[in-house]
Amino acid sequence: MTLVVRFILIFFFSTGSVFAEDNKLTARHILTNMIQALRTLNYEGTVVFWRNGRLETMKYFHAVDHGKEQERLVALNSPLREVVRNGDVVSCRYNDTQGVVFDHRPYERSFLVNFSRTLAELDDFYEFSLSGKEDVAMLPAYVIDIEPKDEFRYARRIWVEKLQFLPLKTAVYDASGALLEQVVFTEQHVKAALPFREAGPEAGQANTLAGQAIKDGNTGVLPFTVTDSPAGFRPIYFARKTMHDSHLPVDYLLMSDGLTSISVYKENKSPEMELGLRSVGATNYYSLSLGDYQITAMGEAPPEAVKSIVEGVRLNPPIVQKLQPK
Amino acid sequence: MHEDLIQKISRFLDDELPEDEALSLLQKMRIDSELADKMRRYETVSHAIKNDDLLVAARPDFVSSVSSRIQLEPTYLIPNAERRWIRNRRFTRPQKIAAAAASVAVIALVAHLQRPEPAPNQKMVVAAIKSSAVSTDSAPAPKPVASTIPRASYPVNRQISDYLQAHSSIYTQGEVGFHPYAQVTQYSQK
Numbered sequence: 001m002t003l004v005v006r007f008i009l010i011f012f013f014s015t016g017s018v019f020a021e022d023n024k025l026t027a028r029h030i031l032t033n034m035i036q037a038l039r040t041l042n043y044e045g046t047v048v049f050w051r052n053g054r055l056e057t058m059k060y061f062h063a064v065d066h067g068k069e070q071e072r073l074v075a076l077n078s079p080l081r082e083v084v085r086n087g088d089v090v091s092c093r094y095n096d097t098q099g100v101v102f103d104h105r106p107y108e109r110s111f112l113v114n115f116s117r118t119l120a121e122l123d124d125f126y127e128f129s130l131s132g133k134e135d136v137a138m139l140p141a142y143v144i145d146i147e148p149k150d151e152f153r154y155a156r157r158i159w160v161e162k163l164q165f166l167p168l169k170t171a172v173y174d175a176s177g178a179l180l181e182q183v184v185f186t187e188q189h190v191k192a193a194l195p196f197r198e199a200g201p202e203a204g205q206a207n208t209l210a211g212q213a214i215k216d217g218n219t220g221v222l223p224f225t226v227t228d229s230p231a232g233f234r235p236i237y238f239a240r241k242t243m244h245d246s247h248l249p250v251d252y253l254l255m256s257d258g259l260t261s262i263s264v265y266k267e268n269k270s271p272e273m274e275l276g277l278r279s280v281g282a283t284n285y286y287s288l289s290l291g292d293y294q295i296t297a298m299g300e301a302p303p304e305a306v307k308s309i310v311e312g313v314r315l316n317p318p319i320v321q322k323l324q325p326k
Numbered sequence: 327m328h329e330d331l332i333q334k335i336s337r338f339l340d341d342e343l344p345e346d347e348a349l350s351l352l353q354k355m356r357i358d359s360e361l362a363d364k365m366r367r368y369e370t371v372s373h374a375i376k377n378d379d380l381l382v383a384a385r386p387d388f389v390s391s392v393s394s395r396i397q398l399e400p401t402y403l404i405p406n407a408e409r410r411w412i413r414n415r416r417f418t419r420p421q422k423i424a425a426a427a428a429s430v431a432v433i434a435l436v437a438h439l440q441r442p443e444p445a446p447n448q449k450m451v452v453a454a455i456k457s458s459a460v461s462t463d464s465a466p467a468p469k470p471v472a473s474t475i476p477r478a479s480y481p482v483n484r485q486i487s488d489y490l491q492a493h494s495s496i497y498t499q500g501e502v503g504f505h506p507y508a509q510v511t512q513y514s515q516k
Contacts, residue, residue, distance in 0.1 A: 103492075131468075145468040146468065147468045155467060155468035156468065157467070157468055171467075173467040173468060177467040178467070179467065241492060243485070243488040243489075243492070252492060261493070261494075263489065263492060263493040265489055265492075270485065272483060272485065273485060278486070280486070280490065283490065283493070283494075285486065285489065296489060298486075298489050298490070298493050299493065300494075
């Protein structure tokens with residue numbers, strides 16, 4: 001008799017505590033764990049990117065060793081190529097030409113989900129909620145909704161695997177609730193260790209070409225500034241790039257609210273450039289003419305955000321003029 | 327049927343049975359239809375084994391005859407001794423309580439596991455109902471904030487493709503006409 005009572009008590013208390021533990025997890029806990037897991041675990045899988053009506057299937061690898069991270073994406077379909085992130089440098093090697101191109105991207109953390117700030121800093125602009133549980137790639141996952149508090153950001157949903165807290169799927173929705181883009185793992189495996197791909201000579205070269213990271217919104221003297229940007233968007237990176245096989249530089253300023261990023265480009269006017277609002281998948285861009293320049297803001301953000309930012313651009317006097325004696 | 331008769335049939339088919347015994351066997355078959363049937367079956371099997379490529383055509387009434395044979399099979403029930411044990415067995419009080427407790431526990435577990443998932447919050451449900459856009463996800467999309475500016479998609483030109491790639495690593499993918507990363511040049515702040 002005593003044995004039976006003990007059995008019942010143990011059964012109910014154990015199951016109750018397990019469910020209670022499961023229910024205590026909030027969206028914030030889960031996302032915090034996810035950010036940590038993204039950076040500290042070795043994992044690999046097959047991931048499908050759906051953007052702009054196109055599907056792209058790639059093998060994904062994330063290796064970490066003594067705090068050093070390496071991310072790799074290997075395309076499974078033409079054009080075959082491998083994109084590698086080694087710290088701040090992202091390189092892309094094309095199989096057919098063996099050509100390697102690279103870029104300095106200190107502001108990006110992941111090919112999958114890019115939280116550049118802590119969740120607390122996003123509280124003013126987004127609401128996080130645990131909306132349910134689903135299976136993705138045959139793995140149980142928490143479904144986290146990230147809802148914007150204003151019209152300058154898109155809603156997102158992230159499916160986070162229950163045991164390892166790695167993202168299995170992410171989705172971006174437009175203002176009407178329509179799905180804009182998705183990133184989905186079809187399989188995912190956590191490993192004790194994964195090999196690092198040796199960094200090519202381009203890594204060192206890219207570092208010498210680094211732009212300027214902007215901390216705490218302190219931009220210093222830049223060729224242009226953005227006034228009256230939507231709440232939360234701050235400049236985080238500036239670089240002068242050469243584009244379109246031209247030697248004329250393009251000034252590039254990246255603004256972010258910690259989750260949504262908007263790039264601002266300033267270059268000489270081009271007759272080919274169409275002004276106004278356009279979109280490519282989830283990405284909207286807005287161009288206008290300002291003096292002798294053409295300004296374009298681009299990001300995975302609603303049209304209101306890119307329009308607001310590009311209309312807030314003010315050109316600064318050339319630096320050389322400031323240095324000239326009066 | 328006697329074992330020795332079966333042996334004789336087998337030896338007869340193998341042409342090993344002495345002539346007098348073979349005659350005796352054939353005479354018995356005339357009056358014993360069961361023995362004749364057995365003989366035919368053995369003959370068919372023997373023929374099939376010896377000739378791999380030979381297809382044995384089934385008789386037209388093969389299926390119905392098999393069905394009727396199955397119908398005639400007796401129904402085997404639990405032996406009376408076992409049924410009696412089940413009927414007469416007695417459970418002690420602790421056994422009954424344990425059984426009841428286990429049943430309750432299983433029911434509780436099943437009920438808990440089958441409870442519905444947390445429903446999306448009210449705001450999201452309202453937003454999803456209001457939204458007429460088609461989504462490939464079964465679950466409603468997170469709450470959107472209405473946009474007043476219409477979006478229009480256009481083919482991207484070279485300039486925009488460069489912008490896209492500078493904006494996000496993901497746009498290094500195989501978009502036709504997309505160029506690889508724009509190289510970063512030094513910006514020196516003086």
